[in-house]
Amino acid sequence: xxxxxxxxxxxxxxxxxxxxxxxxxxxxxxxxxxxxxxxxxxxxxxxxxxxxxxxxxxxxxxxxxxxxxxxxxxxxxxxxxxxxxxxxxxxxxxxxxxxxxxxxxxxxxxxxxxxxxxxxxxxxxxxxxxxxxxxxxxxx
Numbered sequence: 001x002x003x004x005x006x007x008x009x010x011x012x013x014x015x016x017x018x019x020x021x022x023x024x025x026x027x028x029x030x031x032x033x034x035x036x037x038x039x040x041x042x043x044x045x046x047x048x049x050x051x052x053x054x055x056x057x058x059x060x061x062x063x064x065x066x067x068x069x070x071x072x073x074x075x076x077x078x079x080x081x082x083x084x085x086x087x088x089x090x091x092x093x094x095x096x097x098x099x100x101x102x103x104x105x106x107x108x109x110x111x112x113x114x115x116x117x118x119x120x121x122x123x124x125x126x127x128x129x130x131x132x133x134x135x136x137x138x139x140x
Contacts, residue, residue: 005047010034012051019055075100083126094133 007015010032017028029039042048078100081093122130 005045007045007047007051011042011048014039015048015051015055018052019059079122079126082129083123090129091133091136094130098130098134 014028014032014034017023017031018025023031025039026036029036034042043052075097078093078097082090082097084090085093
């Protein structure tokens with residue numbers, strides 16, 4: 001069994017900088033005086049690639065947490081737009097609500113472990129708007 005190659009301080013710092021700010025990859029490479037050729041070679045290093053993948057997974061989890069925390073407010077805002085909005089804004093809000101409810105859960109694991117939340121109660125007026133949008137989409 002081969003011993004895992006350790007990453008250099010420059011590689012570790014570069015990875016952190018890639019995820020730390022809003023700089024483009026090229027800007028981070030330039031800051032660290034690393035060419036694209038060297039960077040691409042580093043990406044073939046299993047230890048470097050694994051560290052990058054770990055950072056991407058961490059970032060993805062943080063994003064999912066932010067979205068999950070904001071979901072109730074977003075849903076309430078969509079329902080308000082669907083009820084009170086006019087024209088195109090209300091139509092788009094209705095479509096977003098429909099798409100949220102129709103889109104399958106991305107994680108089979110969460111389907112098994114998490115209870116299915118009860119759908120929000122819709123007023124007859126909002127339900128009517130949603131059905132009208134559905135009918136329009138099917139006929140159009």
